[in-house]
Amino acid sequence: MDKFKGKNILDFMKVFPDDGSCREYLANLKWHDGFTCPKCGHTKGCLKKDHKYHCYGCGKVESSTAGTLFHKVKFGLRKAFCIVFEMSTTSKSLSSIQMGERYGIRQGTAWYFMHKVRSAMESSKKHPLKGLVHVDEFIIGGQEENAPGRSYNTRKTKVIIAVELNEERKVKRAYAKVIDDYSAKSFTPLFEQHISEEAKVVTDKWRGYSPLKKKYNIEQVPSNKGKNFKELHIIIHKIKSWLRTVHAPISKQHVRRYLDEYSYRLNRSQSKQTIFHNNIKRMIQGKPRLHSQIINGS
Ligand SMILES: [Zn+2]
Known part of the structure; x- marks a missing residue:
């Protein structure tokens, strides 16, 4: 076979x-x-x-x-x-x-x-998001959704996420990364690894995105309590509720792998027929990992 x-x-x-x-x-x-x-x-x-x-x-x-x-x-x-x-x-x-x-x-x-x-399931980083891309951050492990501004609670894991929307404004693909803080420096790896320089990026008014305008086509609009980023927030909600059922609490060094898993499945929703085969192939190509590497998240 x-x-x-x-x-x-x-x-x-x-x-x-x-x-x-x-x-x-x-x-x-x-x-x-x-x-x-x-x-x-x-x-x-x-x-x-x-x-x-x-x-x-x-x-x-x-x-x-x-x-x-x-x-x-x-x-x-x-x-x-x-x-x-x-x-x-x-x-x-x-x-x-x-x-x-x-x-x-x-x-x-x-x-x-x-x-x-x-x-x-980690991304090959060869297929950056194109077209219309919405970007925002969220936190894992807290109930601060209603609190205004950015959360600075150090025990919570901060994540930046980018979603590519199609012409009907449906989510096509998404990538997310754990970040240390809400600075342009922390945002940069997600942009460099997963967003095409030709993409039209939309963020809220947070100043952390401003320095990235030098390289990326970024439009900043008011979040309007998330109303301007509806599709993005549905994905964030799905990730959070999924993580709540998976393993609680997830230590910070392992969050990355769960985000990779989520993106892997979401980004292949058009190629579900071959997703298992593709995953097995990646397992064959992947190098063996020691338990200690799994534990420390490397
Ligand atoms: Zn031999």
């Missing part, structure tokens, strides 16, 4: 009935363009029935999970595939508690693995 398509869980179960079928899927993806031995650099070898590549140069036997984000998954590849399927095809992924219960694995184990999946 070359590419799993769709969101149907029964189809999914049929295609991936056991760990072996998942290993085969990974092997086909990993060595699609040929084999290079990680040990001796030899390019000749053979893919055996166990879905491992046997190098003719040095005799090394390489598994399809080695050197990928599936490295050392201890609870079985099929369960890992199921978690990736849930996280990429549902509009709201489950909490690690629910995921653990569903697949009979410890909550902590589910949490680690889900963060590995999230790290594969």
Whole structure:
């Protein structure tokens, strides 16, 4: 089978009935363009029935999970595939508690693995937002929505978000980033990594955006209590309510990964058919991550 398509869980179960079928899927993806031995650099070898590549140069036997984000998954590849399927095809992924219960694995184990999946969901930064882009900031972990001005509570995580609107003013794509404060310096990475210089950017009257006008086409309009940024605030609301169900409280260094996950799904709402396959491919290309890296959010 070359590419799993769709969101149907029964189809999914049929295609991936056991760990072996998942290993085969990974092997086909990993060595699609040929084999290079990680040990001796030899390019000749053979893919055996166990879905491992046997190098003719040095005799090394390489598994399809080695050197990928599936490295050392201890609870079985099929369960890992199921978690990736849930996280990429549902509009709201489950909490690690629910995921653990569903697949009979410890909550902590589910949490680690889900963060590995999230790290594969990180943006390539190759497709900056274009056209009409609305930008604003929000905070996670507080009930200060009604308080005027910017929140300076240091325990709360500050986030800047940009959404691209289509001609009918519907949200097409979005990117969000954790920021230290509301200065132009903190806003800059989101602009540089995710907004095209040709885009028409609209923000509220906050002075932090002014220095960015040198490089970007920014129009500042009054927020009018959010009325001028309705679509943007719906997305913010969705992110916040999703995060409330996922894991509470989320430490600051992990918020980034949840934002990546949210954007990954939202930005692919037009390509849901191949989202699972795409996610698996990213997991194959992603380097293995240590538990300590997951913990410190790097
Ligand atoms: Zn070799």
